[in-house]
Amino acid sequence: MTDPIQPPPRKDPQKRTRIPVRPPVERSRTGTQLSAFAAEGRFALQRCAACGQLQYPAREACARCLSMSLDWQDVDPVGDVIATTTVRTSTVVYFRERTPWRIGTVSLDAGPSIMCHLHGDCGPGDRVRLINRLDKAGHAALLALPLKDTAHMEDDELLRELTCDPKYRRVLITNGRSELGQALAKALSDAGASIVFVGEAESWRPYPGQEALRAIPKVEVLPMDVTDTDSLTELSGEIGGKVDILINNARYVRPGGIMDRHDVNFARDEMDVNYLGLMRLAQTFGPAMRARGADGVNSATAWVNLLSVYALSNLPQFGTFAASNAAALSLSQCLRAEMRSGGVRVLNVFSGPTEDAWHQPLPPPKVAPAALARAVVSALKDGLEEAYVGDVAKDLIDRWRASPKVLEREMTEPDGGA
Amino acid sequence: MTKTNRMAYDGVVAVCPTTVPYVRYSKESAHWWIARALGDALGAAGLASRDLDGFSVSSFTLAPDTAVGLVQHLGLTPRWLDHIPMGGASGVVALRRAARAVQCGDADVIACVAGDANHVDSFRRMLSSFSRFAQDASYPYGSGGPNACFALLTDHYMRRYGAERADFGRICVAQRNNALAFPHAIMKKPLTLDEYLAARPISDPIALFDCVMPVAGAEAFLVMREADARAAGLPAVHVLSTIERHNAFPDDPIQMRGGWAMDVDELYAMAGVKPAQIDFVETYDDYPVICMMQFEDLGFCAKGEAASFVRSHTLEADSTFAHNTSGGQLSVGQAGAAGGYLGLVEGLRQLTGQALGIQVPNAATGLVSGFGMINFDRGLCSGAAILATARSASLSVDSAPA
Numbered sequence: 001m002t003d004p005i006q007p008p009p010r011k012d013p014q015k016r017t018r019i020p021v022r023p024p025v026e027r028s029r030t031g032t033q034l035s036a037f038a039a040e041g042r043f044a045l046q047r048c049a050a051c052g053q054l055q056y057p058a059r060e061a062c063a064r065c066l067s068m069s070l071d072w073q074d075v076d077p078v079g080d081v082i083a084t085t086t087v088r089t090s091t092v093v094y095f096r097e098r099t100p101w102r103i104g105t106v107s108l109d110a111g112p113s114i115m116c117h118l119h120g121d122c123g124p125g126d127r128v129r130l131i132n133r134l135d136k137a138g139h140a141a142l143l144a145l146p147l148k149d150t151a152h153m154e155d156d157e158l159l160r161e162l163t164c165d166p167k168y169r170r171v172l173i174t175n176g177r178s179e180l181g182q183a184l185a186k187a188l189s190d191a192g193a194s195i196v197f198v199g200e201a202e203s204w205r206p207y208p209g210q211e212a213l214r215a216i217p218k219v220e221v222l223p224m225d226v227t228d229t230d231s232l233t234e235l236s237g238e239i240g241g242k243v244d245i246l247i248n249n250a251r252y253v254r255p256g257g258i259m260d261r262h263d264v265n266f267a268r269d270e271m272d273v274n275y276l277g278l279m280r281l282a283q284t285f286g287p288a289m290r291a292r293g294a295d296g297v298n299s300a301t302a303w304v305n306l307l308s309v310y311a312l313s314n315l316p317q318f319g320t321f322a323a324s325n326a327a328a329l330s331l332s333q334c335l336r337a338e339m340r341s342g343g344v345r346v347l348n349v350f351s352g353p354t355e356d357a358w359h360q361p362l363p364p365p366k367v368a369p370a371a372l373a374r375a376v377v378s379a380l381k382d383g384l385e386e387a388y389v390g391d392v393a394k395d396l397i398d399r400w401r402a403s404p405k406v407l408e409r410e411m412t413e414p415d416g417g418a
Numbered sequence: 419m420t421k422t423n424r425m426a427y428d429g430v431v432a433v434c435p436t437t438v439p440y441v442r443y444s445k446e447s448a449h450w451w452i453a454r455a456l457g458d459a460l461g462a463a464g465l466a467s468r469d470l471d472g473f474s475v476s477s478f479t480l481a482p483d484t485a486v487g488l489v490q491h492l493g494l495t496p497r498w499l500d501h502i503p504m505g506g507a508s509g510v511v512a513l514r515r516a517a518r519a520v521q522c523g524d525a526d527v528i529a530c531v532a533g534d535a536n537h538v539d540s541f542r543r544m545l546s547s548f549s550r551f552a553q554d555a556s557y558p559y560g561s562g563g564p565n566a567c568f569a570l571l572t573d574h575y576m577r578r579y580g581a582e583r584a585d586f587g588r589i590c591v592a593q594r595n596n597a598l599a600f601p602h603a604i605m606k607k608p609l610t611l612d613e614y615l616a617a618r619p620i621s622d623p624i625a626l627f628d629c630v631m632p633v634a635g636a637e638a639f640l641v642m643r644e645a646d647a648r649a650a651g652l653p654a655v656h657v658l659s660t661i662e663r664h665n666a667f668p669d670d671p672i673q674m675r676g677g678w679a680m681d682v683d684e685l686y687a688m689a690g691v692k693p694a695q696i697d698f699v700e701t702y703d704d705y706p707v708i709c710m711m712q713f714e715d716l717g718f719c720a721k722g723e724a725a726s727f728v729r730s731h732t733l734e735a736d737s738t739f740a741h742n743t744s745g746g747q748l749s750v751g752q753a754g755a756a757g758g759y760l761g762l763v764e765g766l767r768q769l770t771g772q773a774l775g776i777q778v779p780n781a782a783t784g785l786v787s788g789f790g791m792i793n794f795d796r797g798l799c800s801g802a803a804i805l806a807t808a809r810s811a812s813l814s815v816d817s818a819p820a
Contacts, residue, residue, distance in 0.1 A: 023558055023561070024546060024553070024557050024558050024561060026546065026547070026553045026557075027553060027554055028550050028553065028554050031550075031553070031554035031555070034554075056555065057550075057551045057554045057555035057794060058554060063668070082574055082671060082672055083570040083571070083573045083574035083577075083672055084570070084573055085562075085566055085569035085570050085573055085621045085622050085623075085624075086619075086621065086622045087560035087561075087562040087565075087566050087569075087621045088618075088619050088620055088621060088622070089562070089565075089620055089621070090560055090561045090562055091541070091542040091545055091546075091561050091562075091563055092542075092546075092561035094561075095560050095561050095562075101560045103559045103560050103562075103566060103570070104570070105570050105574070105671075105672050105795065107671040107672070113671045113672060113795065114555075115555060115556050115559050115567075115570070115794075115795055116559065117559060117560075124573070124577065135558065137558070139558060141558060141559075
């Protein structure tokens with residue numbers, strides 16, 4: 001079993017904050033494919049299409065038959081620990097600061113042997129399952145977990161380093177007025193966050209769920225408006241140094257495309273909230289989070305954007321909304337690059353239409369706010385960079401991966417190609 | 419005994435074993451170390467650089483140059499040029515290639531040189547760019563470098579074959595005893611088994627004295643026709659046999675053996691000797707577990723029995739199993755690729771009666787083994803050579819069983 005972590009003591013302001021440093025960043029281009037799978041929490045290995053050989057590390061040709069037809073396949077991640085070591089000294093500062101660090105060799109049932117990090121509950125001779133996660137450099141890191149869950153296993157220091165578990169962390173959620181914002185507050189409180197700050201625009205204007213939100217344990221409601229730089233500057237001055245997870249679910253949505261409108265007013269509002277809102281938040285809260293990426297048990301760990309899956313391919317019925325989300329998606333990649341030096345993960349959670357007034361005319365399936373909130377918590381616990389929630393989003397990413405152009409053609413039919 | 423179709427290395431000898439004394443850190447470049455080793459080796463043979471028509475180089479720190487850049491840097495005009503990036507297997511591989519080239523007349527005199535710089539922080543920078551597989555699949559896991567990778571092999575070996583840390587300690591202590599008499603050794607203090615066992619852990623089960631000290635230095639020797647060596651009055655060594663193998667046993671889930679196990683029968687068949695006739699053994703000792711694998715794979719004991727083998731032998735240069743007679747890299751230091759030459763150059767000294775430390779009594783036949791390049795999870799290059807003093811070689815060849 002793992003020793004349960006304790007809530008971190010109040011920070012001594014006289015003490016120096018540990019500066020984030022990164023594990024090694026160099027990878028081959030083919031090897032980086034494993035990092036792309038880690039972004040979605042998938043464990044996959046390179047497979048030869050000609051002879052079926054599974055291989056690791058990634059190569060440019062099959063090491064058995066020299067075929068160049070290699071693909072990647074999700075593989076049963078179970079194997080045996082055949083060797084272990086505790087690294088007590090390292091040439092890289094990141095590991096030096098974190099030794100002793102346990103690694104091992106796992107002989108997979110599927111074939112290859114893999115050098116990997118070891119969860120504290122894994123030892124020599126154990127049956128284990130490997131997971132593929134992103135390390136603080138944003139690259140794939142394979143970690144062996146016990147085959148069966150052990151007590152407090154989520155508190156393992158190494159596992160927490162590779163994921164963004166909200167437990168004992170302080171969270172800021174942007175839009176308390178929405179049903180989704182309230183569901184997120186509840187889910188993060190349930191997940192063990194120590195404080196859940198919830199932003200509330202136009203506090204003088206009542207809204208459904210206002211009282212229930214304030215009744216959720218750990219919730220602190222604060223005035224905040226992502227279209228107002230001054231409000232964000234003020235709030236970040238107050239709580240910016242203690243935001244470990246920021247969840248941006250501010251959203252402005254109106255149905256419609258281009259030619260059924262005669263002005264750009266709705267489109268401008270969508271951009272102001274969905275795109276510039278993200279940028280204002282990142283400018284006010286980003287720097288402090290990036291500086292606190294290695295700040296102990298409650299280090300800054302994740303920035304979450306809730307995006308429409310139509311950011312990937314435009315849905316004409318919500319054409320300008322999709323465009324504003326495409327802009328936000330692109331900006332999130334810029335944010336990811338800028339956050340990387342601090343080891344703070346940028347998680348994009350994509351969903352299809354949600355159960356709300358603005359999506360009322362769309363047919364099911366739609367995503368319920370509570371389900372979306374649970375998916376956000378689960379993606380944080382898994383340390384993902386990309387999560388697709390609900391049947392519509394999952395279907396759309398499948399089709400997008402198969403062919404973005406075919407998808408675009410399908411989307412431009414009135415029924416969205418469904 | 420296994421039959422072999424391999425041609426003998428008749429009429430070729432290795433001469434002028436040369437060491438540029440090692441230092442822990444040095445501001446000098448690899449070019450400096452290689453130049454000095456080359457000059458010393460040629461000087462020992464009474465040759466000038468214009469007399470040289472073949473050149474073989476091994477170095478990790480020569481970048482952005484290769485052997486090509488070096489020929490202009492050093493003013494050489496060779497008609498035969500080789501660059502061997504095989505780390506610990508470089509010495510044996512350089513020897514076997516050079517011997518064939520001289521034997522076949524492609525070159526008359528070949529200088530084989532390995533040398534590396536060691537600046538403060540150069541070891542870390544070398545580790546971070548060592549190989550593609552290391553970048554993708556081992557360096558991100560703790561960045562323990564070879565220590566962590568060999569710790570995993572050692573851990574597995576101990577579990578599987580029942581070896582204990584004290585068994586590795588016997589190897590390290592004996593090598594230190596040898597090194598105390600060897601003037602170029604970086605380690606000058608005696609080492610006891612208790613000190614070995616109590617040393618600071620580095621990457622369990624590997625502790626401080628299981629690891630080599632990265633240093634700067636260079637090693638060299640010359641390969642030429644036997645007649646030329648005799649005319650110049652140079653003490654010379656015959657090459658009785660060699661083997662080389664890369665990426666052996668790729669399906670082993672973790673390294674338990676090296677390429678020697680594939681080729682060992684041919685090694686002895688070609689030389690016409692048996693393990694019992696070997697007077698001393700120079701193994702590649704980046705970590706003592708690799709010495710044990712070599713004892714097994716080179717036929718001195720069965721697989722998995724190296725621990726009991728080291729318990730039943732003394733391993734000093736003047737004992738029942740003379741091993742790493744200069745102290746090996748574990749006590750002399752590892753000068754990058756020159757570490758792959760250390761055992762070979764020492765073997766040449768032993769066979770020509772020029773030992774700088776303990777001389778193995780009546781050394782006439784020796785085995786030198788190389789092992790290099792932990793590309794991802796295991797060492798890929800292995801090689802070995804059986805060498806004999808030039809006078810006894812003709813005897814042993816004549817009397818070799820058909």
